[in-house]
Amino acid sequence: MSSIHLKNVVKRFGEVEVIPPLDLEINDGEFVVFVGPSGCGKSTLLRVISGLEDATEGTIHIDDQEATSMPPGERGLAMVFQSYALYPHMSVRKNISFPLKMAGMDQNEINSRVNEAAKVLNLSDYIDRKPGQLSGGQRQRVAIGRCIVREPTAFLFDEPLSNLDAALRVNMRLEISELHKNLKTTMIYVTHDQVEAMTMADKIVVLRDGYIEQVGSPLDLYNKPDNKFVAGFIGSPKMNFFSGDVAAQYNADSIGIRPEHMDSSTESGKWSGVVKVAEHLGSDTFLHVVLDDLGAALVRVPGDMPVTTGDRVYATPRTNELHRFDAQGKTIKN
């Protein structure tokens, strides 16, 4: 059992309320991703769970045990930092073994655990190097290794991939997902990158200004966003939004349709417009279109559709994929 329950948790820095009263349940073995724009309080929330920041109000239970005022080291949580936060004066071996040494573990047990972790993470060849002599990806693996050896109740990741280049990021994303599959330990992962959130999470928590906008599985959020913010934040490229007369036709204040949810044609359709830019990716083409009366929109069309800049195209939204929002930005349920 390694569940985490937050009840009425509030975090204030002086006068500023970063996290208003918040409830959250994280179940055993879940991969939960906190996602949101920068400044939304996701890192602060993670730090409150870790114990590095105190909750101003509310309670935190880890494994059904009250942990609100426990120091970080006693919560049984392990954290991977954005900057890796490796101990620069220690070798890889010493870095990984540090938490075990702090726990007063027997040296033989430490050695066997460290060797095992190094093998799993492909670090055996670098075990005696200092962090300064490692690449970004290797450092990240050392940081993960330092967490694994402790066999924590849950892993906390604070934007762990944002310092890596794009190719490495995809690799590490996969490695962390595999790690979760193998260990089946609860993981909480903070990111501002919705692609990371979609690809890795069992459950996504979308945050804005400290408020939880929606909690759900990636496909839930994609198919049934609760509001305009979640609709716009989840999904890449972003959803198109229109308001005014066209929205009124659908009895809504504004409507949203994803680029991939419009049928396109060069002959006829509901909406018509002129292609400003065509981005050919091979499999698909993304058309930046200026729709008559509606304005700019992005439309995904098959890669073999022969369109270029200046062409007139027609787009028809699939009614069942269309999202309607009221004046407060809430989704209007059918």
Added chain:
Amino acid sequence: MQQATLNQRKILTSVLAWLIGLMIFFPIFWTILTSFKTEADAIASPPMLFNFSWTTENYTEVLSRSNYFLHFMNSVIISVGSTILALIIAIPAAWSMAFSPTKRTKDVLLWMLSTKMLPPVGVLIPIYLLFREWGLLDTRTGLVIVLTLMNLPIVIWMLYTYFKEIPVDILEAARMDGASLKNEIIYVLTPMAVPGIASTMLLNVILAWNEAFWTLNLTAAKAAPLTAFIASYSSPEGLFYAKLSAASTMAIGPILIMGWFSQKQLVRGLTFGAVK
């Protein structure tokens, strides 16, 4: 073509650097040279470079006339003592400012540094009177105190910039890893802070060793360090350049040797933060 201009520039800057280096070193070189001349050769015009009769009599004369060892020990005690005292005060001060800064931290630092802009002679009278009152005149304790106060702003400032460079993430990682405050200090903080503390210490020892204003004004005989020992040879009875040079060479010798061996640490200390 481009390579050629690059090489030319390299040669030019090297020549310039050597010229400046030699210019700075020349007075020290001349002092050492003069210390091996006779008094007559020392004031000869035109000056004699190497074609004089070498002698070590200045050194024997100086050693027999004054108690070099006493002054040397005073210098060691005053510079090391004031450095240790300054570090004891400065480490917690810099630490708290670096790791739990407030809105006013920058102002406090600037204010501390601004005290270095005051000419020391401005406070000579009050300090002299206080020292007389407390019986600290011509004592090592008095000098240790005054030099600590004088160098404290620089020591705090240097340590602050060092501590600032220690990422807070690493300390938090240690906390997550279950390190107690004691273990955090022993295994994580200290190893990362020691290089900074060491170079601050070296620099402060040199500053205190070379300090001449307070050491000359607040001492007479008992607590006089090497600066007073040098000054005693620029006496009004007549100029003894050769003996003065011998005394100077003996006074700067120890610190020059120390500086030479620790130059790597010192350069790092002085350029820290500016060069990565």
